[in-house]
Amino acid sequence: MRYLVPSRGTEAFNNVAKWLTARGISLMGSRVLAVRGRKSGEIRTIVVNLFEHEGERYLLSPRGHTQWVRNLRAAGEGELRLGRRTERFVPVEVADADKTPLIRLYLHKWAWETGAFFEGLKADSPDAEIAAAAPGFPVFRLVAR
Template sequence: MPEIFQKESALDRFFNRLMGRALKLGFAPGYMRLLEVRGRKSGKTFTTPVNVLDFNGRRWLVAARGETAWARNARAAGHVVLRRGSNAESLIVREIADADKPEVIKAFLDRFASQVQRFFDVKAGSPVDAFRATASRRPVFELMSGS
């Protein structure tokens, strides 16, 4: 697949809505959360299901599709809310430098390959160096307590 933003298909939108409903009820895989972020232009709150990566003692969000709306909004807002059932967690997001991304992107793809491999030219299990070329096109955020 090309290393550019890939728009959601109708099937993707259907499954995201379905997963969003499941997350609101608390029924979904343990690594999934419903991300809430305020729109940088509209101020409206947007939601989307995301996979949260636990790696090296930290929590991460990776925009597998590339420069997504949620990533641009999170960057502008500086914080997000992650929901699962009745639990909500307000977190500060810190985008990391391109040089620090390959290891996190590799861990993300290795962990969630069945769901996100189609968005990457690099195959799951590849060495860290193979992810350097894609790092500048993938927003990666560290999640930190606060806000």
């Protein structure tokens, strides 16, 4: 399973983005994801990039099968926070075969921020290249709760 540990620079950027988002300032769709830890049972939070495609909302993990991904799978529910507003949701994991347009859209919007995690993939990469990399990038469709 693909999992890239965040660098200190990434952690610093994420902490600033999380602080702003928690105060109601969204950076191009950022939200604070809150999900119960699968081992501790404690609520864990991280900043994520929420995006829409064909009227549905999605989360994608550019660093792979991270702790928030594993916790979300185990918990079966989560919250997105922006300032004082909280939205509860149920995640539906997207099949690898259906990820190509979602990964392409994510890259188009956030390559400036997360492009290094995609190991050479670009928004204009051929479908076959994106499809081959899809198993390393968990994607969740969000269903309102």
